[in-house]
Amino acid sequence: VKIFVTGAGWVGAAGMGVGRGPAAFSLPPGFLPPISRQDVFPEPDSRFGRLDAFSRLALAGVALALRDAGIETWTQPRAAAIAASTAYGCTGTDLDYLATLGQAPGLASPQLFAYTLPNVFLGEAAIRFGLTGPTLIVSDEEGTGAAALDTALDYIAAGGDVALAGICDLVRPAQLPEHAAPPPGALFFVLERRPTFEPLGELTAPGVRHGEPGDTEGLRALAQRLCTGNRTAPTSTTRKGRS
């Protein structure tokens, strides 16, 4: 099944970028700057400031990718899937929660606890962008995001129209050992069966035959291949139209 890569967005130590932006993909090692609502959404968003750092980072990546694909805004819910990989997930939020628990059992924060599941940001994205397909964290051992990409491709191959695949990690908490994970940041792709605009590239599904080496492309490698910079945002002249 031919599947189109129609959008990409990333947030990292070097800043933010999109597939159709002037700059090539870059997710270098380093520290992540704080992300404010104004960095991501032009209009007020009552939820964004209340999110934990992990959810803010991931939601920013999802928003940029959807915007790059030209499908950020919506009026009707869409059965789009999101599959994302993470190594450390919301460990920082876990530590913040444990700090409240350490004061006294009765003082544990229910607000923080709600964000101590790594998949909760997917719910935030689903609410914000009207995405009602499957949402799951699928973290591969190598931290490449290949399993997330494969999951998203298979969703479309099975009949879905839109899926997102991504990787997201904050800076490794000092309490944790180095694990296979890309440098801190978020990177998300939008995949579509029928692109509205000229796509960034094409993929086929199923993408991986498990047990056979050498055919797994991770998300960073995909970004380096497709997001080379000097692209322009989609306009009516590049619109292909749905068939």
Next chain:
Amino acid sequence: VNRVWVVGTAAVTALGEDPDALWGGIISGTTGIGTLARFSTQGYKSHVAACVPGLRSPGPGSLVNALLDRLCARLPPLPPDTLLIASTTKGGVDCLERISRGLPAHPDDIPLPALGAALRRRLGLTTPGFTVSAACASGSIALGRGAQLIASGAATSVLVVGFDALSEFIFSGFSALQALSPGPCMPFDRGRSGLTLGEGAAALLLASPERARNEGREPVGEIIGWGAANDAVHITAPARDSRGLIQAIRAALTHAGIEPGDVGGVSAHGTGTIYNDLMELNAFRTVFGERDVPVYGVKGALGHTLGAAGAIETTLALRALAEGFVPGTIGCTDPDPAAAGMVSANSSPLLGPCILLTNSGFGGVNAALLLRGKPS
């Protein structure tokens, strides 16, 4: 498209160390819920849980390792190229808890994919695997993903292992959310007041029929459909109109190519919280109409085992298909009016050849599996 056979199961729960003990406990009405002694519950809303008897961590590693030690002892021999899909909500968070208290702990167990990767190495599997985390639907979503890989031909042998151990981190959080029942939970009962936490692990070996025959493995049942959907309404509360669960069930039915009338019983999530149970009952009424399909839940016996729930409940549902009846719902003695005709404390004969299994969780996730008995 390949059929997806389940060719082996294993389970460690509060009711015992294998699927026979689990089934025997459930049909005899035994509950594994008791007074929680692993940590002090002073200041919390509940003092009970369903813990695996005698579970101790031998060192600074996560308690999950001890749970998986017991599970691994019950696994059949595995082909080395088997793909491992792990499912968990919080993995080795007990180690993080100990670190935060200045106690010895093994930080290597904390990253999300770490315990699954260690399990793969322990089992001698050569294909790199992955870990699924989708809150309380982790296990059923992992099974759906494994089934999809078999069906598409991308894999021929997949081991899905769901696990979560009970920690104070989790217990305190659900207490803070006011979600714990003071006593053992009462799924679908008029007097229900919250959930009871549990712990456990289960493994299901999936294989294509060709692979199973070549290896001489007998199927115990089939996964014939799967679906998942997000409510896109709230991150902790269920959608009151059940939109996500209905969408997931209908996706599973479409995938399986069957009608609601083919479903003979439902293994529900059945947490015992007021709104989740109502949400599920509304979904089942919407899908099945006036037909009273027998619905049951097992968390009154096992507690809510979080990332293991889908795998444990699938193991039980396959046994129910083999026996031709579904168990009664332990903890439900006075069904909610919305459950009338569907939920009972007593076992009920299956009304059709398939069981629908559902789970829902934080982040708005919903998952549905359709299971059929041993292929003829």
